[in-house]
Amino acid sequence: MNRRDFLRALSAAGITMPLLPGMASADAAPSRNQQARRPRHLVLVELQGGNDGLNTVVPYSDPDYARLRPTLSLKRESLLQLDEGTGLHESLLPLMPLWLRGDLAVVQGVGYPAPNRSHFRSIEIWETASSSDQTLINGWLKPVSDAMTIRQQMPVKALVLANDEGPLAGATTDTVVFNNLNGFVNQARSLRVSKQQSGNAALNHVIAVENTTRSAAQTFARRLDTEQSESGISLPDKAPKLLKQLDLVARMIREDFGPQIYKVQLGSFDTHAGQLSRHAGLLKQLAQSISHFERSLQHSGHWNDVMIMTYSEFGRRIAENGNAGTDHGTAAPHFLMGGRIKGGLHGQSPDLNRLDKQDLQFTTDFRELYSTVSRSWFGQSLANTPFGDFAPLPLVRTA
Numbered sequence: 001m002n003r004r005d006f007l008r009a010l011s012a013a014g015i016t017m018p019l020l021p022g023m024a025s026a027d028a029a030p031s032r033n034q035q036a037r038r039p040r041h042l043v044l045v046e047l048q049g050g051n052d053g054l055n056t057v058v059p060y061s062d063p064d065y066a067r068l069r070p071t072l073s074l075k076r077e078s079l080l081q082l083d084e085g086t087g088l089h090e091s092l093l094p095l096m097p098l099w100l101r102g103d104l105a106v107v108q109g110v111g112y113p114a115p116n117r118s119h120f121r122s123i124e125i126w127e128t129a130s131s132s133d134q135t136l137i138n139g140w141l142k143p144v145s146d147a148m149t150i151r152q153q154m155p156v157k158a159l160v161l162a163n164d165e166g167p168l169a170g171a172t173t174d175t176v177v178f179n180n181l182n183g184f185v186n187q188a189r190s191l192r193v194s195k196q197q198s199g200n201a202a203l204n205h206v207i208a209v210e211n212t213t214r215s216a217a218q219t220f221a222r223r224l225d226t227e228q229s230e231s232g233i234s235l236p237d238k239a240p241k242l243l244k245q246l247d248l249v250a251r252m253i254r255e256d257f258g259p260q261i262y263k264v265q266l267g268s269f270d271t272h273a274g275q276l277s278r279h280a281g282l283l284k285q286l287a288q289s290i291s292h293f294e295r296s297l298q299h300s301g302h303w304n305d306v307m308i309m310t311y312s313e314f315g316r317r318i319a320e321n322g323n324a325g326t327d328h329g330t331a332a333p334h335f336l337m338g339g340r341i342k343g344g345l346h347g348q349s350p351d352l353n354r355l356d357k358q359d360l361q362f363t364t365d366f367r368e369l370y371s372t373v374s375r376s377w378f379g380q381s382l383a384n385t386p387f388g389d390f391a392p393l394p395l396v397r398t399a
Contacts, residue, residue, distance in 0.1 A: 038302075080099075127167040151258040162265040
């Protein structure tokens with residue numbers, strides 16, 4: 001796809017090119033001193049259920065790809081070409097402006113040794129940064145959150161818009177989990193702030209959690225009630241759940257609430273049957289939601305303060321099954337996005353001729369991504385962690 005065709009396709013899809021570096025409007029662009037003082041944020045997007053990496057970042061030039069997927073393989077002419085042998089699924093078109101601007105990194109072949117194909121065990125491995133033969137309790141982001149300071153007397157450092165803490169497990173007193181903001185606020189307001197103290201450490205912990213929750217709920221309610229969405233970009237009618245979640249995250253970042261870590265979730269990518277249409281719809285929702293989020297933060301001048309990172313429990317099998325779908329696999333590519341991200345293809349794409357038990361062999365250990373978040377993004381050494389021995393990847397711009 002040449003530049004003219006690409007711009008024409010964007011126009012047909014109703015997508016506008018966001019501002020390029022140096023072109024932000026004068027009222028939105030922060031000074032370098034302002035940017036230096038502002039905190040950095042991490043937004044995790046869980047692709048729940050195991051995203052099919054081979055039909056997301058497609059090795060279309062490899063003949064084994066089409067041979068092993070006679071009905072599911074995607075044709076070159078339908079793809080958004082990244083290089084001479086790799087293309088993105090066409091549903092990811094709204095992310096192409098980020099790719100062209102160098103704000104989208106595709107990290108290839110992400111996985112871990114001795115992979116587990118159980119949803120429950122594999123996501124536990126990803127969210128705790130454990131090895132496949134060990135069981136850890138705390139999420140990998142707990143030490144990252146612990147190392148952060150409380151901002152603006154706001155006790156919450158992380159917000160999870162999903163069913164559980166996931167990678168923030170164990171960070172009980174500084175992480176809030178909710179699916180619905182209004183329900184969370186209404187329930188939390190009923191809690192009484194207690195100044196009670198006792199000699200019982202467990203009771204004191206419960207009191208601290210209740211007080212933190214109520215304080216956070218009151219702050220969220222007050223700030224979001226007065227925030228009038230200054231992004232200049234309104235939500236479309238019948239916006240999907242992920243878009244609403246990321247719009248809320250963008251509002252929180254613009255309002256400088258205090259939390260620096262956010263997690264949202266999209267799924268299910270467990271495409272054992274009828275994959276083509278289901279997968280296309282999920283990727284479209286992912287791309288449109290991130291595009292809205294990015295344009296909102298470009299407008300307010302906060303795009304350089306954010307790193308978005310996708311993760312999933314595993315990829316899918318290289319060979320399609322008999323139900324026009326794919327079964328649980330191993331390694332898969334993942335995305336990092338933001339104004340300070342070094343865009344492009346990173347790492348090595350798994351060799352389709354070198355399989356392990358008929359599955360892809362990983363080329364990038366997922367804990368290298370976690371080390372990148374901790375060290376390169378947040379500036380934390382955190383040596384005594386499950387990912388402390390892994391070197392960061394060159395994914396973050398220093399200026």
